[in-house]
Amino acid sequence: MSSPLDLARARPGPAFTVTLDGREIQALPGQTVAAALWAAGVTSWRTTRGGARPRGIFCGIGVCFDCLVTVNDRPNRRACLVPLHPGDAIRTQEGTGHDD
Amino acid sequence: MTERPSLAVIGAGPAGLAATVAAAALGVRVTLLDSAAEAGGQFYRQPAAALRAGRPQALHHQWRTWEGLRGGLDAQVAAGTARHLTDHHVWLVERRTSPGAEGFTVHALLGPEQEKPVEVRADAVLLATGGYEKVLPFPGWTLPGVVAAGGAQAMLKGALAVSGRTAVVAGTGPLLLPVATVLAAAGVRVAALVESADPKAFVRHSRALAAQPGKAAEGARYAAGLLRHRVRTLVHHTVIEAHGTERLEAVTVAALDSTGRVRPGTGRRIPCDTLAVGHGMLPHTDLAETLGCRLDGLDVQVDDEQRTDVPGVWAAGETTGIGGAALSLAEGHVAGRSAAARLHGTAPDPRAWTAAAKSRARLREFAAALDDVYAPPAHWTDQVTDDTVVCRCEEVTGGAVREAVTELGAGDLRTVKLLTRAGMGWCQGRVCGPAVAGLAGCALTPSRRPFALPVPLGVLAHAGESENDDQ
Numbered sequence: 157m158s159s160p161l162d163l164a165r166a167r168p169g170p171a172f173t174v175t176l177d178g179r180e181i182q183a184l185p186g187q188t189v190a191a192a193l194w195a196a197g198v199t200s201w202r203t204t205r206g207g208a209r210p211r212g213i214f215c216g217i218g219v220c221f222d223c224l225v226t227v228n229d230r231p232n233r234r235a236c237l238v239p240l241h242p243g244d245a246i247r248t249q250e251g252t253g254h255d256d
Numbered sequence: 257m258t259e260r261p262s263l264a265v266i267g268a269g270p271a272g273l274a275a276t277v278a279a280a281a282l283g284v285r286v287t288l289l290d291s292a293a294e295a296g297g298q299f300y301r302q303p304a305a306a307l308r309a310g311r312p313q314a315l316h317h318q319w320r321t322w323e324g325l326r327g328g329l330d331a332q333v334a335a336g337t338a339r340h341l342t343d344h345h346v347w348l349v350e351r352r353t354s355p356g357a358e359g360f361t362v363h364a365l366l367g368p369e370q371e372k373p374v375e376v377r378a379d380a381v382l383l384a385t386g387g388y389e390k391v392l393p394f395p396g397w398t399l400p401g402v403v404a405a406g407g408a409q410a411m412l413k414g415a416l417a418v419s420g421r422t423a424v425v426a427g428t429g430p431l432l433l434p435v436a437t438v439l440a441a442a443g444v445r446v447a448a449l450v451e452s453a454d455p456k457a458f459v460r461h462s463r464a465l466a467a468q469p470g471k472a473a474e475g476a477r478y479a480a481g482l483l484r485h486r487v488r489t490l491v492h493h494t495v496i497e498a499h500g501t502e503r504l505e506a507v508t509v510a511a512l513d514s515t516g517r518v519r520p521g522t523g524r525r526i527p528c529d530t531l532a533v534g535h536g537m538l539p540h541t542d543l544a545e546t547l548g549c550r551l552d553g554l555d556v557q558v559d560d561e562q563r564t565d566v567p568g569v570w571a572a573g574e575t576t577g578i579g580g581a582a583l584s585l586a587e588g589h590v591a592g593r594s595a596a597a598r599l600h601g602t603a604p605d606p607r608a609w610t611a612a613a614k615s616r617a618r619l620r621e622f623a624a625a626l627d628d629v630y631a632p633p634a635h636w637t638d639q640v641t642d643d644t645v646v647c648r649c650e651e652v653t654g655g656a657v658r659e660a661v662t663e664l665g666a667g668d669l670r671t672v673k674l675l676t677r678a679g680m681g682w683c684q685g686r687v688c689g690p691a692v693a694g695l696a697g698c699a700l701t702p703s704r705r706p707f708a709l710p711v712p713l714g715v716l717a718h719a720g721e722s723e724n725d726d727q
């Protein structure tokens with residue numbers, strides 16, 4: 157099966173490890189949080205404040221704020237914009253992300 | 257030596273790039289600011305450099321035009337006439353009027369962290385901030401796996417990522433074709449392309465549409481691509497519901513009748529893990545609004561030279577009205593040349609941009625025809641049940657909006673917002689605005705947001721303190 161990486165003939169550097177709620181996942185240099193999570197088969201990484209409903213990417217370009225996530229203990233980061241670095245710790249964000 | 261006049265261009269999409277190259281070539285010192293790490297905007301969105309894509313053009317069309325723009329920018333940067341500030345998120349453009357210090361200060365936040373502030377000063381500004389997608393609500397549209405059509409495209413072009421294996425592309429508008437084609441080329445099975453427009457509407461506008469043979473050829477190429485990937489196309493159909501509990505599992509689509517209502521009994525369920533959905537585009541006008549530029553409906557109003565009604569402020573591309581990349585290029589070219597002439601204290605000679613002005617006129621007419629053809633189904637609000645979430649940020653339902661209107665008498669967006677909180681969340685109504693207006697039966701009006709982005713309080717507290725020029 158072709159993949160977008162194949163189609164664009166991407167030759168990224170070696171994959172590195174980040175964690176999602178403590179579980180190790182692989183990320184490629186240049187990938188945003190959202191891209192690495194999608195590649196790992198994860199489509200939601202936040203629950204809403206009111207109904208505790210799952211959310212992930214929606215607009216994909218930084219406008220909607222649906223993709224908010226906690227990265228290295230900082231909540232409310234937009235997963236569609238934030239690039240990953242080796243060792244980054246991604247946490248599912250609940251509610252406002254301020255542990256309230 | 258006299259200082260060259262300076263121009264700050266905000267947005268490195270087709271419009272901002274064309275303007276930068278044109279103005280810099282005419283002796284203006286241009287600072288091009290964009291929030292993205294790479295130039296290109298939405299149409300020419302580039303994969304992150306570290307992904308080292310050997311053939312990024314596989315995800316694009318009109319690659320030659322992009323190479324020309326990119327080469328033009330590189331040459332101006334190398335010559336020291338332009339600089340390109342990437343990862344600069346502009347939250348406010350301020351007009352300075354104190355005698356002797358007239359001009360503009362562009363306030364931006366740096367990098368993905370968006371905390372470190374920077375200021376760029378310039379004699380004039382050109383707004384080329386483009387647009388964002390409109391998505392109208394239906395039950396299940398908040399499920400993970402449901403993404404904006406352009407969002408799916410952006411994730412693919414910029415991050416080389418797709419969210420699943422089987423997609424449905426739905427809604428209305430010319431963007432659905434490239435999205436379906438590119439997803440299919442990237443290995444996603446596109447189970448259906450669902451377009452709500454009525455083919456009869458195309459006939460009504462056949463003259464304006466036929467006047468753009470290039471566009472017709474582009475459409476034909478997409479059609480061939482869809483055929484090659486065996487993508488089933490359903491016209492005059494709409495998505496009525498997305499199904500799933502924790503994530504998307506299927507969608508139900510149904511046929512529309514001639515009045516734009518769902519035809520009972522025509523619903524069919526299509527299993528999929530991705531729904532890429534969009535209902536057109538809206539212009540980004542926050543920066544123009546805070547500068548006090550007059551809008552024409554939702555679009556920044558400009559004259560033949562692409563000047564806004566605020567002296568020293570130009571606007572080009574989709575911020576002045578949705579019309580596609582080619583129109584953005586033409587407008588950017590005119591704006592850049594006009595700004596250069598005016599900054600040198602002369603009136604521009606319109607003969608210098610005859611070709612651009614011609615294509616601008618034709619493409620605007622074409623865009624107006626498309627806008628009419630690709631209007632969302634007249635009765636789309638029928639699909640919005642009382643428990644459908646309408647404002648995604650504040651989780652305000654269709655029922656709550658209807659109650660604000662029928663029980664509490666709200667008749668405009670602002671009152672609905674005050675009564676229900678719809679539009680008060682993180683995105684400041686950018687996503688729910690059209691839906692709330694549709695449900696409330698009122699006009700979608702510009703929302704006068706004070707800033708284009710959320711700004712940390714510490715940055716606000718110190719904004720305007722530094723008198724240092726950035727140069």
Ligand SMILES: Cc1cc2nc3c(=O)[nH]c(=O)nc-3n(C[C@H](O)[C@H](O)[C@H](O)COP(=O)(O)OP(=O)(O)OC[C@H]3O[C@@H](n4cnc5c(N)ncnc54)[C@H](O)[C@@H]3O)c2cc1C
Nearest residue numbers: 267269270271291297298299346385386406573574580581
């Ligand atoms: C998500 C998305 C995907 C699209 N994909 C396609 C496609 O595949 N094919 C197609 O034909 N059309 C596509 N379009 C339509 C596209 O918008 C236009 O055709 C074209 O890109 C418009 O050019 P522009 O120069 O006006 O604006 P854009 O290309 O939108 O460029 C605007 C630039 O301004 C920057 N910007 C905006 N606000 C700020 C700010 N406050 N601070 C700093 N920078 C800012 C943005 O980062 C962007 O780079 C897409 C639109 C969207 C929203």
Ligand code: FES
Nearest residue numbers: 216218220221236
């Ligand atoms: S998906 Fe909309 S902001 Fe990230």
